[in-house]
Amino acid sequence: MVAAAVSRRPAGPSRTLRWGRVVLMPLLAMLLVMGISGGLLRAGLPVAQSSLVGQAAAQHAALMICAFFGAVVSLERAVALGRHAAFAVPLLCVAGGAALLHGWPEAGALLFTAATLGFTAVNVVLVRRQAAPHTIVLLVSALAWxxxxxxxxxxxxxxxxxxxxxxxxxITIAAERLEMTRLMRRRAAAQPLLVGVLCALLAGAALWSLLFGVALVALALWFAAFDIARHTVRARGLTRYMALCLLGGYAWLAVAGLGWVGFALGHPTRDAALHALGLGFIFCMVMGHAPVILPAVARIKVRFDAAFYAPLGLLHASLLLRLADPAWRGTGAALNAAAIALFALVMVRAALRWRAMERSRS
Known part of the structure; x- marks a missing residue:
């Protein structure tokens, strides 16, 4: 989901990166499992009861966004910066998630606030290093968090x-896509339009839910009009797969915006808005960017094949099922989790296939 172009930036200290693979990756996996388990419990599924799962259900949004995704995005940004101190931010995110799971919400909130202060500082340094539109937008995303x-x-x-x-x-995703549009000729209005949409998004987040929903729809339309994925979808292999992930995600972004408008007006569309955004849009971005981000951040290369389409298709189908009828919410949520688990298995298989291919060449 984070910077697809990070591999072009200077890598962080190799010893720190090795330490990150050994320590942070299992912790991130644990946070994801607990966040998903809490979401399944909230959907009414008979998840194994424990105090940890109960806390995960109560703190589902904070676990998924601040602990898991916060750690993932800040880890990528730490690699981009290449300074040891920056790796404290994902550690604070993980620590905040652990505090929530142990029933210490006040400590978790303080740890997340400390993480976001550090994350903002990291982005300030990156803007000083490269004052470009996408790095400035990334700094804005840090301030929103x-x-x-x-x-x-x-x-x-x-x-x-x-x-x-x-x-x-x-906004993090918008910044990454803005960076990618530098590779194509775009209309002069593209960047000012994006700035206007993001300003509306921030104003809506702070002041008016209806405006936030409208801004999400407008951003989906901006992606559809200007993003490079509408051209790369005609390619083959990994490039086509990534484009399909992105275009599908943009469709869910529009659905999320309409859902947000709906519940701002008093309609029962809150669940649809949250999960079209959190699962449909954000996890489509994860599935699309992971084959590029994982090699750049974790130094684990993967070999792409058609198996990557299976979890993507299951994610779309399960979301449609979940949002079509409230009676199917639990089944859809279970299949959402299955899609994420299947994607993890496909990534592991792709990494093993790459390793096997390299061994056969040596």
Missing amino acids: LTGCVRLALGLHDDAMLASWFAFLV
Whole structure:
């Protein structure tokens, strides 16, 4: 989901990266499993009861966005910066997630706030290193995340807090796609339009849910009009797969925006809005970028094949099932989890196939 172009940036210290693979990757996997388990419990499924799963259900959004995705994005940014101190940010995210799971919400909120302050500092350094439109937008995404975590620490557990967290992820993705549009000729209006949409998104997150939903729809339209994926979808192999992930994600982004408008107007579309955004849009971005990000951040190369389409198709189908009828919410949620688990297995298989291919060449 994070910077597809990180492999072009200077890598962080190799010893720190090895340490990150050994320590952070299993912790991230644990946070993802607990976040998904909590989501299944919230959907009414008979997940094995434990105090950890109960806390994961109660803190589902904070676990998934601030602990898991916060750690993933800040780890990528730490690699891009290449300084040891930057790796403290994903550690703080993981520590915040652990605090929530152990029933210490106040400590978790403070740890997340500390993480976002560090993350903002990292992005300031990156802007100083390369003052480009996409790095400035990435800094804005950090400030959105900081705003949401400050609200959490102040006890303001409201839709504005949740919208600020989602704005962090959505704007991060927008910044990465803005960087990629440098590879194609684009109309002069593209960048000013994006700035306007992102300003509306931030204003909506802070002040007005209806505006936030409209801005999500507008951003989906911007992606459809200007993103390079509409051209690369005609390619083959990994490039085509990534483009299909992106285009599918943009469709779910529009659905999420309409759902957000709906519940702002009093309609029962809140679950549809949250999961079209969190699963449909964000996890499509994860599936599309992971084959590029994993080699860049974790130094694990993967060999792409048609198996990658199976979890992507299951994710789309399960979301349609989940959102089509409230009676299918539990089944759809279980299949959502199955799609994520299948994607993890496909990635492991792809890494093993790459290793086997390299051994056969040597």
